[in-house]
Amino acid sequence: MSFRGVFIAVVIATGMIVAAIMINRVRPPVDVAQPSAEFVRATGKCASCHAKETPGVVHQFEMSAHAAEGIHCLDCHRPTEGQERLDHRGFIIATQITAGNCRQCHETQYRQYLRSRHAAPAWAAVMGRDAFTDEQIAFAERYHPGAVDRPANALARLEGGAATNRGCLQCHNIGEPNRDGSIGTCTACHARHVASVELARMPATCGQCHMGPDHSQIEIYNESKHGVLFNSQKAHMNLAAEPGALTTHDMPVPTCATCHMSGLDGMKVTHDTTERLSFWLFAAVSQKRPTYLQGQAEMKEVCLKCHTTPRIERFYVEAEEVVESTNRYVVAAQDIVADLRTEGLLTPEPFDEPIEFLAFDIWHYFGRTAKHGAFMGGADFVQWHGFYELLAKTSELEHSARKLRASDASRAGR
């Protein structure tokens, strides 16, 4: 090529680059910020179109371990058996993704989750057994007798559909039975597209549901030494450490996940949040679980990564004393209500007389709070939201019972 030819080519090329830059500047930011060509190739057509249509989704996906491993949109959005199929831009996709879609590649985690109370028991706690198959009921009952084969919750029935759907089930749908035969969702802790372990290790993630007066775990945690330290030091921690390789160096302060699920310093990860427990603390009167010894040993193994044995043994002894003491208050309250029923002063139906609400609050709010506070380091919850209220409400209950009996006696002209 002559010098003149080269010169013209260079001028044209430079002009094109300048034009491209100028055009690019006026394009909307979503276009400019498009993922690299390599990324689009790896994830195929869905990503390139959705980078314009729903850029947030693609960006979240881009941050995930899935994108790094070459997993693409259709790996999750391909309908499995029993899932509704949508004809979408030349693809057949599923729009409702369940634990069944994740299970295709994460069977171990799914099996662990399936035997936990986060699966069928969570849904049955509100809606009862009706939506489950016989096999699903039999499976869950092996691990949690009475937790799935039960009727719908009385309070949920009384409050009605609106309260149940936007209230109870927004938390208890973690164990919703799906049409594809699977149970529940994995996204409550990992989110849809980031598939993040970092998110799952954050206390706030569990606190979406584990909150409020009847199970104040997040409030208790935030006032515990662990919570205070975590909240002030989390910026220095490696919360995204690879699962299976998590050490106390990455997380020197425990979160909910650390104690209940994580594989810390060589321990195994578990998606069965029951494994490390020794009492049914949520129950009105708390009994030891059949897995008491095993559960306590596993939880103590976590504590002992950071604490010494005498301290942890003492901690458990004192917490168990709180359980026994709370049980005594609750049994006394239940006896008062039972006596009033035998005397014919209360109807057999639940929640139709004020005194029944009082008796319910005693165990459901104050009893539980005291027990949870004792096991997770919330002194204020043991004391002022716990024992103090137990004392005050018991006195109120006794007073109401006396009044009921007195008015009955005066009605009878005695």
Ligand code: HEC
């Ligand atoms: C040519 C563009 C384009 C392609 C290719 C495309 N989509 Fe979409 N997709 C859209 C648009 C537009 C919407 C609707 C957005 C809205 O309603 O706000 C949508 C909606 C969706 C929804 C939500 C549907 C619903 O009813 O809730 C999902 C899930 C989805 N796409 C996944 C995918 C997957 C997976 C692929 C690849 C197999 C894909 N899309 C390919 C443009 C596209």
Ligand code: HEC
């Ligand atoms: C790890 C599995 C997984 C992958 C991979 C995945 N998705 Fe999804 N996607 C989900 C889940 C779960 C939902 C929530 C579905 C539901 O509501 O039941 C969802 C929902 C969506 C929605 C609807 C969002 C809304 O809020 O309306 C769109 C759009 C979508 N995905 C597009 C994509 C695209 C595009 C890709 C690839 C870049 C992709 N997904 C990759 C799991 C995945």
Ligand code: HEC
């Ligand atoms: C097509 C297979 C496939 C599907 C479907 C799939 N995953 Fe994954 N997932 C992988 C692979 C591969 C990895 C990376 C290796 C590993 O950690 O197992 C991974 C990693 C993960 C991780 C760990 C991320 C990290 O930072 O180490 C989480 C959490 C996860 N997936 C959750 C999900 C969830 C939730 C779903 C369903 C919404 C899902 N996955 C669907 C294949 C899949």
Ligand code: HEC
């Ligand atoms: C804010 C989230 C949330 C809402 C709303 C909620 N729950 Fe729960 N529920 C939980 C959590 C978390 C637990 C576990 C408590 C524990 O183990 O300490 C639980 C425990 C239970 C239990 C005891 C466990 C069992 O399997 O028997 C029952 C029963 C129950 N809930 C029923 C209901 C009903 C009925 C409603 C609505 C009237 C409801 N819940 C509303 C989060 C919620």
Ligand code: HEC
């Ligand atoms: C979407 C709501 C939701 C989220 C998020 C959630 N949980 Fe739960 N969790 C529940 C419900 C509902 C129950 C009660 C199920 C039952 O017993 O009926 C429960 C029960 C539990 C139990 C008691 C299990 C047993 O055998 O009694 C533990 C422990 C637990 N969750 C820990 C966690 C941890 C740790 C996290 C965060 C990593 C978490 N949960 C996130 C809703 C949730």
Ligand code: HEC
């Ligand atoms: C330092 C470790 C630790 C941390 C952090 C921790 N827990 Fe716990 N948790 C325990 C112990 C110990 C128990 C009682 C175990 C038993 O029954 O032996 C417990 C009990 C529970 C229960 C009661 C289950 C039942 O029987 O009703 C739930 C639910 C729970 N924790 C959820 C959480 C959530 C959510 C967080 C974070 C907001 C959290 N925990 C933080 C150690 C911890």
Ligand code: HEC
């Ligand atoms: C209650 C919250 C919660 C739910 C629900 C949940 N996960 Fe996890 N998951 C976690 C936590 C926390 C970790 C990180 C454990 C650690 O710190 O070592 C994790 C880790 C993982 C990992 C990393 C690999 C490993 O070592 O296990 C995968 C994969 C995964 N989850 C998949 C799933 C799938 C699939 C489901 C649904 C069946 C699911 N998760 C449901 C909290 C949850």
Ligand code: HEC
């Ligand atoms: C990942 C490390 C780690 C784990 C696991 C852990 N802790 Fe801690 N814990 C700490 C740190 C750090 C402090 C704050 C110590 C300080 O004041 O400097 C602390 C403080 C405490 C305190 C208050 C101070 C004291 O020693 O009296 C108690 C009680 C406690 N932890 C109990 C437990 C119990 C019980 C478990 C297991 C269920 C547990 N911890 C698990 C790191 C951990």
